[in-house]
Amino acid sequence: MPQHLWQQIITGQAKGSILLLLALLLFAYFLPTVVAFMRGHRRFFAILVLNVLVSPAQSVLLHFLAPSFLAADPANPLSSIAVALVANFGLGWVALMLWAMAAGEPDPRLLRARQTKLYDAIAALPLILWFVYGVLQLRPVLAGDAHLIATGAAQPFHWVQFVSLGLAALFDLLLIYLLVVRDRPVAKSRGVLPRVFGFVGTFMGVGILQLPVAKLGMAGQTLAALLIGVGSLGSLLVLWRLGKSFSIMPEARKLVTSGPYSFARHPLYTVEMITICGTALQFQAPWSWVVAAAVIDGFAAAPTLILILALPPLISPPQDLHRVTAAMFTISYSCAVIVPIVSGMFWDWSGKAALAFLPIVACGVLLTVLAPSIRHVPKQRVE
Secondary structure (H helix, E strand, C coil): CCHHHHHHHHCCCCCHHHHHHHHHHHHHHCHHHHHHHHCCCCCHHHHHHHHHHHHHHHHHHHHHHCHHHHCCCCCCHHHHHHHHHHHHCCHHHHHHHHHHCCCCCCCHHHHHHCCCHHHHHHHCHHHHHHHHHHHHHHHHHHHHHHHHHHHCCCCHHHHHHHHHHHHHHHHHHHHHHHHHHCCCCCEECCCCHHHHHHHHHHHHHHHHHHCCECCCCHHHHHHHHHHHHHHHHHHHHHHHHHHHHCCCCCEECCCCCCHHHHCCCCHHHHHHHHHHHHHHHCECCCHHHHHHHHHHHHHHHHHHHHHHHHHHHHHCCHHHHHHHHHHHHHHHHHHHHHHHHHHHHHHHHHCCHHHHHHHHHHHHHHHHHHHHHCCCCCCCCCC
């Protein structure tokens, strides 16, 4: 790793996108070890040791067999990328990956290890490091605002920013604590896609931070800081109630039904939307709002999909379940086709892009009004 990049990471100045890219490359490099462990490979420890050594071994071989290939042109990024790929993901890495995927009788000790609390803590280590770095990034701004407050030179904005970022730091620290002490999951979603969507949904908002900073007046900066503070405070309170059941990946722990979760199943999504809006205000539009809208849409779409799948058995007797499910899917997919067409008609008719969202807002209002009318049907024993 270049010395200047390491220095940026230590001081909290490296961009989040760079850290995510490095984490993904590191995960890809150790993928043979991950696959071997998840499959309970009986030669897991041998694969782990070889995975650690394969990169330096391939680099040494390239140095003796093809020294000219290692002489990458600094002015040509593609040349440097090609050298890095061959040195780290060459034939040795491919052979190791094939060995990890080879069929065989799993080691029961590794399968049992996946059910332990230690494994859960190790699996959460990348997230712990990410949130530690988040606190590290907030430290210089908090220290600057604290100095201004202590010397009496602070403006109202500095007070709002200090409180809001302080709450954000507390939220990150609480996340770190819960990732360490949380309960072991009792069930997990199978497959790769649920984990991919969990990862993307968690870190999509990082894209806003890569945009140019917006030139805001004092009022705009104060409003953005206030939104971030309110969202962080709400997230802190909701997360405290969620407690040891917290998870980013699709995992089942203890069901929480008290506090904010007695009113909604997704209160953390709701308050995080406030934080996302405050963050989007600080960066140049329209792309900051495009990313924010994508994140908010994901938050909103997830509970909607869950309701589509979970409501039929709750609102219909067993003998009508298949009919109600078919009707819900038919109506929902029909609306998914019809509403965008109607939105386009509003845009064409008025010449104003904003009116294209009017049908979507109308659907949201209609759902809000109709939701309280749903009545659960008592479960019936099927003979």
